[in-house]
Amino acid sequence: MAEEKEKKYAIGLDMGGTNSVFGLVNQRGIVEYKTAISTRAYPDVNDYVKAGVEALRPAIEEVGGIEVIKGMGIGAPNGNFYSGNIEYAPNLLWKGNVPIAKLFSDELGIPARVTNDANAAALGEMTYGAARGMRNFVMITLGTGVGSGIVVDGNVVYGSDGFAGELGHAIVDRSAEARDCGCGRKGCLETYCSATGVARTARLMLEKTNAPSQLRELNPEEITSFDVYKAAEAGEQVAKDIFDYTGRILGAACANFALFSAPEAFIFFGGLTKAGHWIMDPIQEAFDENSLFTFKGKAKLLVSALDGSEAAVLGASALGWE
Amino acid sequence: MAEEKEKKYAIGLDMGGTNSVFGLVNQRGIVEYKTAISTRAYPDVNDYVKAGVEALRPAIEEVGGIEVIKGMGIGAPNGNFYSGNIEYAPNLLWKGNVPIAKLFSDELGIPARVTNDANAAALGEMTYGAARGMRNFVMITLGTGVGSGIVVDGNVVYGSDGFAGELGHAIVDRSAEARDCGCGRKGCLETYCSATGVARTARLMLEKTNAPSQLRELNPEEITSFDVYKAAEAGEQVAKDIFDYTGRILGAACANFALFSAPEAFIFFGGLTKAGHWIMDPIQEAFDENSLFTFKGKAKLLVSALDGSEAAVLGASALGWE
Numbered sequence: 001m002a003e004e005k006e007k008k009y010a011i012g013l014d015m016g017g018t019n020s021v022f023g024l025v026n027q028r029g030i031v032e033y034k035t036a037i038s039t040r041a042y043p044d045v046n047d048y049v050k051a052g053v054e055a056l057r058p059a060i061e062e063v064g065g066i067e068v069i070k071g072m073g074i075g076a077p078n079g080n081f082y083s084g085n086i087e088y089a090p091n092l093l094w095k096g097n098v099p100i101a102k103l104f105s106d107e108l109g110i111p112a113r114v115t116n117d118a119n120a121a122a123l124g125e126m127t128y129g130a131a132r133g134m135r136n137f138v139m140i141t142l143g144t145g146v147g148s149g150i151v152v153d154g155n156v157v158y159g160s161d162g163f164a165g166e167l168g169h170a171i172v173d174r175s176a177e178a179r180d181c182g183c184g185r186k187g188c189l190e191t192y193c194s195a196t197g198v199a200r201t202a203r204l205m206l207e208k209t210n211a212p213s214q215l216r217e218l219n220p221e222e223i224t225s226f227d228v229y230k231a232a233e234a235g236e237q238v239a240k241d242i243f244d245y246t247g248r249i250l251g252a253a254c255a256n257f258a259l260f261s262a263p264e265a266f267i268f269f270g271g272l273t274k275a276g277h278w279i280m281d282p283i284q285e286a287f288d289e290n291s292l293f294t295f296k297g298k299a300k301l302l303v304s305a306l307d308g309s310e311a312a313v314l315g316a317s318a319l320g321w322e
Numbered sequence: 323m324a325e326e327k328e329k330k331y332a333i334g335l336d337m338g339g340t341n342s343v344f345g346l347v348n349q350r351g352i353v354e355y356k357t358a359i360s361t362r363a364y365p366d367v368n369d370y371v372k373a374g375v376e377a378l379r380p381a382i383e384e385v386g387g388i389e390v391i392k393g394m395g396i397g398a399p400n401g402n403f404y405s406g407n408i409e410y411a412p413n414l415l416w417k418g419n420v421p422i423a424k425l426f427s428d429e430l431g432i433p434a435r436v437t438n439d440a441n442a443a444a445l446g447e448m449t450y451g452a453a454r455g456m457r458n459f460v461m462i463t464l465g466t467g468v469g470s471g472i473v474v475d476g477n478v479v480y481g482s483d484g485f486a487g488e489l490g491h492a493i494v495d496r497s498a499e500a501r502d503c504g505c506g507r508k509g510c511l512e513t514y515c516s517a518t519g520v521a522r523t524a525r526l527m528l529e530k531t532n533a534p535s536q537l538r539e540l541n542p543e544e545i546t547s548f549d550v551y552k553a554a555e556a557g558e559q560v561a562k563d564i565f566d567y568t569g570r571i572l573g574a575a576c577a578n579f580a581l582f583s584a585p586e587a588f589i590f591f592g593g594l595t596k597a598g599h600w601i602m603d604p605i606q607e608a609f610d611e612n613s614l615f616t617f618k619g620k621a622k623l624l625v626s627a628l629d630g631s632e633a634a635v636l637g638a639s640a641l642g643w644e
Contacts, residue, residue: 159583159585163584166616167582183615259486261481292507
């Protein structure tokens, strides 16, 4: 009988609407090999899976074959941990239910699991990042949208249907002025704290003042949180106001979230966190002000400890070890 | 060696600021014996524990002695499941940390556990009530305050410090008109949906109209949801408006809560639920309107299946089986 080889690696797949990044990750959380394919180039998901496995093949052979790989984890839009499917993802070409975990598992001959990107990020943070050793925390991903992954007692909360943890769609403004959200409702956290939310706040704040600003030189639709950061560093009050406004909404929302699971920490991930103290200070301030006395001073507000470009792959791979 | 007797019973203690009700509960969830002592009569908690055990003694002997009792569960204000303590409960005479589980366990010679009343209610509902067979649900208790007990994957969420699940203090109104809460903040769910919240809404609604109402004959400070129910049954529009206002706030809040754990159900318990469709219809309406599309139509909104007078004791006893 052949000796069973030690499972030294896991595959992580960070699937975006445009590109898909595959990584081969070792037990210490180092991405030893990384490769990418276009997600959009494959209207048939079977072709996509074949292309992905093809791209991974050289790396798999390099490390000793599929026998040394424990499993594959996939972070995908609308990925459902329970079913292993991508379910009705608006930003992908494949419609309806796509049995993505089964397709990769069949093609590779190893177990595969799927979840959404924010849950994958939470797993990555717990396995390799700022949440090592924590059993209760909330991951908040600040990107094109606002996502969340909630860990209770050491497990990601998937809920009754696999879609738990959609805190980006918590309604934080019920006033008549609440912003329209892509989900069809109004006042969702995501409309204020996502990349487009920050750009929108920037436009509104610039309209309210005549103060000169380097932000006025940009296409208003394309202002990023990095642009605002540069303006804040240059001493512009309007930039500080933008981060204040954004951070205070996020901090107050987190104080409400803390009531649910009394987490040890909130971990923030994504472009907005690059603004450092400009964004983290108002988050902390509003969090403290809005916290119920029982929870005051308990939860830490942290920035992800994972390298941005690899965090999503690492997070997905963490699911491959389970 | 003596034969070990079957553990056929658990003790449940529903501790309120005024009275404490003890029950001896069998495996089918029948409260076979019930007895009560005054909570306020014992400034020393040791005397309280002795008096409680004294009151229970006859029932314990009746069913076959302490050997047939598996354990004791205590639902108490600020009860902490992890520490076994009551911690800084504002409504009790005993200050600071009170090791209530250890005191009863030592006195009775059986394991004892403590949690807060809303978590106890959730356990009761899961063991004997409307949540039997459910692994993900949220219990909402509507009483003097608004409490909550959250069950994820079949376990009550206690969080990092034992105090998770304080949804009554979710801030649902951030406007200038938000109501003051006893917690020192403004706009908490509890200020609208508790007994005092409903009474306050009644006073405000009565001021806004000249319509005759049987509610005007009452002391405005003492209007209860049952009074409002009777007025609604008598066809009064103002009473329906009070329930509409209250129910819509609660339903919208629950739509936000659902984002966290994607529960199978919300289970409502307490005086307000006695108003039947008058309160449940607006809750359901606002819940449906405010639900993220992913969750629309998924969670059931249910009223507790436990007899009000025994539910708290039953819930506490459920902790005694663990």
